[in-house]
Amino acid sequence: MIGGETETGADDTMAARLAGVTQDGDDPALSDARHRVHASLFGEAPARARRTIGRFVLLERLGAGAMGEVFAARDPELARRVALKLLHRDRLDSEAARARLLREAQAMARLSHPNVVTVYESGTHEGRVYIAMELVAGVDLRALFGGGPQPWRRVVEVYRDAARGLAAAHAVGLVHRDFKPENVMVGEDGRVRVLDFGVARAGEGLAPASESSMSGRGDLLARELTHTGVLLGTPAYMAPEQLTTGETSPRSDQFSFCVALYEGLHGRRPFAAESLRELIEAHRTEVRPPARSEVPRAVHAVVLRGLKADPSARFPSMDALAGALDRCLAAPRRRQRLLALGGLTGGALVAGYVVAGQAVTDPCAAGEAAIAAVWHPERAAALAEAFAGSGTPEAPQQWQKIAGRVDEYTRAWAEEHADACQAEKISGEQARRVAELRMACLSDARRELDETLEVLARAEPAVIFTGVQAIADLPPPSRCADSRALLAGVQPPADPAVAAQAAAIRGRAAEVRALRRAGLSSRAYEEVTRLAADAAAVDVAPLRAELDLLTGQLELDTARYEAAATTLERGFWTAIDSGHDEVAATAAVALAGLVGGRQAALEPGLGWARSAEALIRRAHLSGALGAALRRSRAQMLRVAGQPDRARAELDAALVAQRAAPTVDDLDAAGLLRELAGVALDQGRADEAAGLVEEALRHARAALGEHHPEVGRALRLLGTSLYSAGRREEALRTYEEARRIGELAHGPEHPDVGDAMNNIGATLDELGRDVEALAAYERALAIRRRNLGENHPSVAGTLDNMALTLKKLGRLEEAEQASRRVQAILRVVHGERHPEVAVNLLHLAELARERERFAEAAAQARQAVDMFTATLGPQHPDVAFALSDLAFILLDAGDAAAAIEPARRALELRSASEQPDPLLVAESQLRLGQALWLSGRDRAEGRALLRAARAGYAAQHNERLPGIDAWLAEQRIEPGP
Incomplete structure (x- = not known):
C-alpha cells in the first residue's frame, strides 16, 4: 500500500466497493476515489493518511500518461518540492527491464546540465519504478508554441537549448527515445x-x-x-x-x-x-x-x-x-533597405533600400557569423548530398565546381566586410553614412547568395548545370566599396509602414531572382506575376520600377518580346522619375538589345544604348553593366548588317576584360563565342572556329568536359565548320553536342532539340534528305514540348523542314510548314519584322516552284518593303529580297520587270565594305539575264554575264556547269 493504515480503513474499503473501484495496488488515484465516495455516502471526510513513496510525501496528482502518473511531492529531508513519476506495473514486466531503467535513471541523476531536468533519486515501490526529479513550474513546448505561428527566432532559440540538453545526455550514453x-x-x-x-x-x-x-x-x-x-x-x-x-x-x-x-x-x-x-x-x-x-x-x-x-x-x-x-x-536580423544598391550581373538586378538609423549592436563583430550562417559545412554537406542523390552522373563534379565558387564568393564577401568595418571607424557624418550603406549592400549580397543556394539545394536536373553560372551571376561584393554609387541612391519612403511593406516585397523578389539565376525562368515568371499583383497596393515608385525590370527580363527569357518591350519601357521611365538610375540603366541596356537587336529597329535601339551609357557614367555603375551594353550594341549592329562595327564593340569589350586583374573563364568564354558569331557574319568561318576553340578551353576549365555550356559552344563550333564547308566535321561536332545534352538533361531537353535541328541542316547539305527530315521531326517534337507551339525555335525547325521537303519535291507539305512558320513569326515578332520577311521569301520561292508567279512576286515585294522599313534601304537583306524578286520575274517571263530589282541588288552588293564575290556574281547573273532576255541592252547584259561566269569560276562554284549550259543555249561566248 501507499502510506499507512487509518482508523476508518473499513469504511474506505466499503465505499470503494460501492463505487465499483477495486483496491488493486492501493495506488494514490484509488485512494482519492475512496475518499470522494466516503464523503458522498457519510457526509464527512475521513481522516487522511500521509501517502508516501520512499521518503517522498505525495502532495497532488499533476497528470498521467501512457508510461505512468506524475505527482507533486515533498522531500522532507531536503525540504524541497519534487516531481515524482510512478510508472505503471505493466510497463516493467521483467526484473531486467526494471534494472535497466533504474540504471538509466541513476545515470541521469549523475548528469548535471541546465537544459536537462535534474533527477534526484530513483527506486522501486511495491514492484513499481519511481523517479524523483526537479519540479519545473512552467509550460511544455506543445502549450508554448501551439497557439499559432511564432517568430522563428524564438522557436529556434528554445529548441537550440533543448538540443544542448540532448547533446549532454548523449555524451553520458543516454538516448531519449521519445523526444517530442x-x-x-x-x-x-x-x-x-x-x-x-x-x-x-x-x-x-x-x-x-x-x-x-x-x-x-x-x-x-x-x-x-x-x-x-x-x-x-x-x-x-x-x-x-x-x-x-x-x-x-x-x-x-x-x-x-x-x-x-x-x-x-x-x-x-x-x-x-x-x-x-x-x-x-x-x-x-x-x-x-x-x-x-x-x-x-x-x-x-x-x-x-x-x-x-x-x-x-x-x-x-x-x-x-x-x-x-x-x-x-x-546572423544579424535583416535590416529593411531604403537606399538603392545593387546592379546587373548576368542579367540579375539587386536593388533595394536601407532603413536609416536602425540600430545594429556590432555589425563588424557579427560579420563572420553572418556569412557563416549562409555558408557553413553542414549546408555544404547537405547540398553535396542532394547533388549526389540527384541521379545525374555529372552532378557531384558540378557541385565541386559550385562549392569552389561559393568559397571564393564568401571569402570576397568577408574581405569586403572587414574593409567596411575599418571604414566605419573613420569619423565624420558622411563616412559613417557610407559605412552603413556598405554594410547594407553586403547584407543584400549575402541574401542573394542565400536564396540562390536554396534554389540549388533542390538539385533539380535543370539547376545542376546552371549552378556555376548562378553563383557567377551574384552581385559581386566589391560593388559595395563604390561610395559614389552608394550615395547616389534614392530616398527612403517617409512612412515606416510603407518601408516595411517594400522590404517584404523585395525579399520575395530576391527569391525570384534566384530562380532566374538558376535558369528556372518559367517558374520565376509565374512567381513574379504573383508578386507584382501583391505589390500593386504598395505605392513606392522605385519598387515599381524594380519589379517592372525583373518582369521584363523574365518576359525576355520566356520569348514574350512585345510584352517585355512595354514592361521594360514603363520600368525605365518610372526609374527615371524616381531617381533610380541603376534600374533605369539596366532597363535601357535590355531595351537596346531587344529593340535594336531582336526587333531590328536600329535607330531606336541605339537611342536606348545612348541613354544607358549616360546613366552608367552618371551613377558610376558596375563594369558588368558596361560590358552588357557593349554586347547589346554588337547585337544591334549584327542585325543591322554591320559586322565590322559589331566586331569593334566586342574587341573593345575584350580589351577591357583582359585588362581586369582577374579574368573569369565563364566571361571569357561568353565573349569569345560572341566574337565567333561576328566572324561568321563577316564570312570568316575558319577564324570563327578558332575563336570557339578558345572559348571551349575556357568553358571546360570553368565547367567540366560534359557541361551543357560546353555542348552549346560545340554547336557554335559545328556552325563554324559548317560555314567553312567542313560538313562531315560539323556533323560529328553536332553529334557530340547532342550527346552532352542527353547526358546532362535526358533526350527531351531543348539543348538536344537544338543539336538535332543543326544535325538535320547538316544532313540536308550532305544530301541525306530523308535522315535530315527525321532529325528535324525529333527536333520539332522536343521544341514544341518544351517551348510551346508559338516559339521562334519551333518556327526555325519548321522552316528548315520546309526547305528539305521542297528539295524532295513535296511542295504541298513544304508550303504548309512555311505558312505555319509565317503565323508563328507574326505572333512572336509582329507584322513587319525581318524574320517575317525572310519567311515571305521562302513562301515566294515555293509559289514560284508551283508557277504561281503573281503570288510569288507579291510576296517578294512585301519582303523588300519590310527589310527596307525595318533595316534600312542599304541593308544586305534588301539585296537578297531584290535578287529573289528578279529571279521570280525572270522565271515568269517578265525580263523587263526584272531589270530594276536586279540592278538595285547589284548596286547594294557591290557597295558593301567587303563585297561577297559569289553574291556579286549572282547579282551580275540576274541583271545580265534580264538585260539580255528583254533585249534592252544586250551589250551590257553580255558583259555582266561573262563577269558573273568568271566570278563563279574563281570560287569553283557548283553552279558553273549550269551557267555554261545557259550561255551556250543563248550563244554567248563565256570569255571576251
Missing part, C-alpha cells in the same frame, strides 16, 4: 529543460511496427503506444529506423528533435500521414519547407538535414546540430 514537444519544459525562469530520458524504453524491448499497428488512423501517430507487442513511444516523432526495426541512437533522437522543431516553426509536422504505414512511406519522401515561409533558408537547411531517412546523412551529433542552430541565430 511535451517532453520539453520552459520554466518560469525562462530556462529550457528536457524531460523523460530513457522512459520510452521501459518495456522489455522495443518492437518494430507490426501490421496491426500500421493500420491505425487518426491521432494514433501523436499518442504514445502502450499495448504489449507493439511499438512503444510516439510514432509521429520517431525516426524511420525506430519505426521499422526498433533501433534507437543519438541520431534517432536527432530525427525526432527535427520533427518537433519543424512543427514549432510551421505549425504542422513535416510528414503527412494517418497511419504507421503511411508514415513509413512518407519518410521516404523529401521534405520541403512550406511556400513563402518566413523562416531563413539556413534554418531550413539544418532541419532538413536532421530529417534525412538515412541516419548517416544526418548531423554527426546533437552537438553539431546545436552548433548549426547557433550560427543561424548569430
